[in-house]
Amino acid sequence: MNTSNNKRRKETRNKISKVFISLLQTKEISEISVTDICKLAKINRSTFYVNYLDIYDLADKIGQELEEEVKFLYQEERNTNHNSNDFLKLFKHIKDNQIFYKTYFKLNMDKNFIIKEYDYHLSKKLYNDKYIDYHMEFFKAGLNAIIKKWLNNGCKESPEEIENILKSEYKSKNNTKN
Secondary structure (H helix, E strand, O other), X not given: OOHHXXXXXXXXXXXXXXXXXXXXXXXXXXHOOHHHHHHHHOOOXXXXXXXXXXXXXXXXXXXHHHHHHHHHHOXXXXXXXXXXXXXXXXXXXXXXXXXXHHHHHHOOHHHOOOOOOOOHHHHHHHHOOOOHHHHHHHHHXXXXXXXXXXXXXXXXXOHHHHHHHXXXXXXXXXXXXX
C-alpha cells in the first residue's frame, strides 16, 4: 500500500477519535451523530464511513485500541509467563491517559473485558484454584471500582498511592495462606 495514504488514513482516524472522545465528555453516545463528528473533524461523511461502519464501530475500535495498549504494558510478562502483579504500570498509564479511560468506562467497555490470563501459581497457592472464576470477577469489579473512583476524583492520588490501596486489600489474604 501507499505509505502516504496509510499515514493520511491514520491521521484521519486519530482526528475522528479525538473529536468523538471530546464529544463523549459532555454527551452520551446516543446523542452523538456522524454529522457532529464530521463537522468538528472537518471531514466528509464518506471519509467517516470509509473508516467506520457507524458510531458504535468507532467506539468499539477505541476500546480495542486501549485494550491493546494495556496488553502491551504487560507484554514481557506474558512472553515469560511470569506475573509480577505490578499494577503500578497500569496506574501510571491511567493517570497519563485519563480521558481515554474515562471514555472506556463511559462506553461500558469494561463489562466486555474478560480476564484471559492470570497467575496460576498464585491462584493455586491462595485459593487452591477453587472458585477462581468467582475470584476473578470479584477482583475485576473491585479494580474497576477503584479506577473509576480515582478517575472521577481527577486522579488526585499518585499511582503509587492507588497501588498501595489495592495491595492493602489483598494483604490479609496473602498473610493467611503462607
